[in-house]
Amino acid sequence: MKMLRPDVFQRINRTQAPRRRGGASVAILALCGLGLLVLSRIDHPLVHKGRMAITELVAPALQAFAVPLRPVRALAERISQMSTTAEDVQRLVEENRRLRVWEARARELERRLADLGALARVVGEPNLKFITARVIADAVGPFARTVLINAGREHGIKPGYAVIGSDGFVGRVLEAGARAARVLLLTDINSRIPVLVGTHGLRAILVGSNAAEPRLEHLPERSRITAGDEVVTSGSGGLLPRGLRLGVVSSADRGDVRPHGRLDRLEHVSVLFFDTPATELAAETPQRAPVPDAAKKPAGR
């Protein structure tokens, strides 16, 4: 084989190719890996220290890198959408028909509510301030359903704040660095959201399971829910504002809820500045590491 020009890779391979497979190195690193996994599993404070700091260091690079990757992302989304286009059209036609009826009713109810509010001198809900941020990283493993956004404490974000996408509530801020924050999605195994279901406003807890559809738990006994029932935040506990759209019941038997937003395709999200004493409490509470699918206690976060 004639060498036409020097090739750095070929030269290295021919003259310096290692014959050892590095069994000892692999054994040491495997032990290190297992040790770190155990530390993560037992939620050791060492694991938390520096995680956000390192993430913040990487965040500017991720933000810059997201720009040239936009066409790739658009292509991936288009391929994913192609498989569901026919179903989506049918669903949207049906939904549009129902919404026209609801629109007329909503206008009438809005007018009545304004009249009654004026009569009763009801204190109105405060207009929430918000900030919109870009999603710069998401989880690639089987454990957490979180995304990283390019706004943090410097922008006024605190742990516990509600995060919404264009289609409704998507999660809440888990931890906030100076210029980046991590958002726990409502599908995460650790997510617990107090909600109201259907027109009767049945109270329940929406529990994430790392699957695409979270599940309703703690519904009142003998309560009936039906597929298509709207699910909104209840505001119980004071951590989240009341009435944020979450999704609809997709399976009444199992209590599965299909979120309105495509949580695997988030690009921009808005963080609502909803300050309550509960939020302040959450901000003061030490952050906990993600615990995977099965063995998480409901009151973990």
Add this chain to the structure above:
Amino acid sequence: MSLLSNLIVHFSLLVVLLAAMTPLGLAGDYRFVPAGLVLAVMYFWACRAPRSLPYWLVFLSGLVVDIVSYGPLGYWASVYVAGIYVARCLPGHGEGRGRGLAGWLGFVAAAAVAFAVAWLLACGYSFQTLPLAPFAKSTGVLIALHAPLTWILDAISRIAAGRPVANFERRG
């Protein structure tokens, strides 16, 4: 060991690491593909320039993915080390033979072992049997992507080394 080869290896690894952590809007069952792309790039360099890709660098890359993706530390790090160990055990490793069908079969073996380790670790960490489908589907996509990725990395390495693509192909 040339500085240029190290630079190319490390730069390509950095680029694919950033790509792996950037949201690509992939459907749930294929969510491990970006992390698997890192393994594919590592496999390429483990075959072509093993000295430029020591195990500690493989481990460190996995650790960065773990930190930024908020996963348990050591998960992807262990998975990558397992995959690259398989690559280095393959016959012809380190002699620039990671091409063609042999290279592809080698990657199939490395990816299969790596994702088997990923599944086992995830099950062990969760204390439950997790669905195998996302791991299997992601492995399938990666195996399909191996050929174009190898072509791109091959072209980059040849351009960086100042060798025309056609000449390199004839030598192969």
